[in-house]
Amino acid sequence: MTTVAFVLAVTDSVEGIVPASTSAGPSTLMLLLGIFILAIFIGVEIIAKIPPTLHTPLMSGSNAISGIALVGGVLAAGASGQAAMILGTLAVALATINVVGGFMVTHRMLGMFQKKKSPRGM
């Protein structure tokens, strides 16, 4: 968890410096790059010891999280300009399929693991 805390501290300090959706100068790029690399390390760190039973739920759950493109879709769909609106709406629809379908099917699947829970727990 120390890595997590560290990155969160870094991310936190970035917040004041990087306002949302302004054009990126070099320093912004470097900060974003830092967030990117550290987030990958966090991902590797927290997922490294996954048991095989949870491989499929992890995939469908992380699939839902990759639907975060939804946020980008929302920004594009709501913007003025017909091309952006059409592309954005399509993006919102596709990403929402990912998000809703992914989280729901993961929940359903995990329910199957839970119902046969032994007295010791799983």
Place this chain on the structure above:
Amino acid sequence: MSPNLVELGYLISAVLFILGLKGLTRPRTAVQGNLLGALGMFVAVVVTVLARTDLGLMPIAIGIAIGGVIGAAFAIRVQMTGMPEMVALFNGFGGAASVLVAGATLAIGQTTSDNELIATAATGLIGAITFSGSLIAWGKLKEIRALDKIEIPAHHLVNALLVLACLGMSWVVVSDPEYRNLAYWVVVAGALLLGISLVVQIGGADMPVVIALLNSYSGIAAAATGFVLSNTVLIIAGSLVGASGLILTRLMCVAMNRSLANVLFGKMGGGKAAPDADEVYVNVKSTSPEEVAMLLEVASRVVIVPGYGMAVAQAQHVVSDLRKALVERQIQVEFAIHPVAGRMPGHMNVLLAEADVPYESLVEMDHINPTMDTVDVTIVLGANDVVNPLARTDPDSPIAGMPIIDADKSRMVVVIKRSLSPGFAGIPNPLFAMDNSMMLYGDGRKAVQDILKALNEG
């Protein structure tokens, strides 16, 4: 909302994603982890909508409504045997969404700095490869035969040329304001072709690796979109998914003792010293369900090795019934799960969980192998290459060095299989012809049903 408040909202969302993924790695916390992830997504979307009062809400609402209904329908209706197809398709949707977002942002004219333009081209490239590659993977999982027949001449050359073309067009995206939009879609078109060409040559048995890798790509595409929009939550969520997919990819490669490059660009099979099937199978004995039932009745420890064949035959429920019947007779029953059994990571575990097989009776390969010699009867159900002892003994075999479940070391082996046809590696399996091994020919579900019937009557 002030920019700082927005970023704070995104930060909360990112933390929820991290906690969510962490939760998903432990059975006890998995349900909660998944819900935290969903909450993180909700926060991110709400913050985005609140942050930008200038946004037209109608298109957003329409998109969410359509996507929500389709997504929910998928999630409710999918069979657990169909999970690999669903995940493949969803990976593709994620990639496509990123492509569209980057394209739309470019169309608005919001993308101006070199960094953002490079990120735009990267999103188009990775997202489109993810999309078309996932569709091909989906088709292969659906067993659309025509896909297996496609042979791309000078395959590596075609791939290399497509990569070069995409990179060239990416340069136009960055440097030429006039043709920027057009060039972007040309990059996307090239990358779509590249995705097809890359995945179409990969065999069905390697699908667990391909799906895990495409899962990773869909995350990286989202992260690249984050660079286009200078949006921290996209970058963090995307790279978490990218990392998770990479870990699964690596685990699958290790389980097959093959490098990622070999899976992606090499071809399995064609081992020069593949033994002749007729010679190997001279001493194959066949058996009957009644005989298997008798063997099971006197056993004290039984191990079942499931493979993709179990999923195809939809045999998981009747196997679960067989387990219950044996457990009632005080027989210890375990399932030995090979990491690449099935068509996606963890496929067997999900199928057996669906059929009410308790979590504790699923044993990983590495845990069960040391005690395989104390097993009275091993039932191999729809698995082949993952129990082929040639992996240990024949250094020239295409599966040489692949970790296998040591079914051959148990006292008796019953192989339930339609015929003696080879597995994906295309080589015969000496296990079938061993003195302690017997073949029960037939459909997996029917065969297990017959065993169960004989057991209950006997």
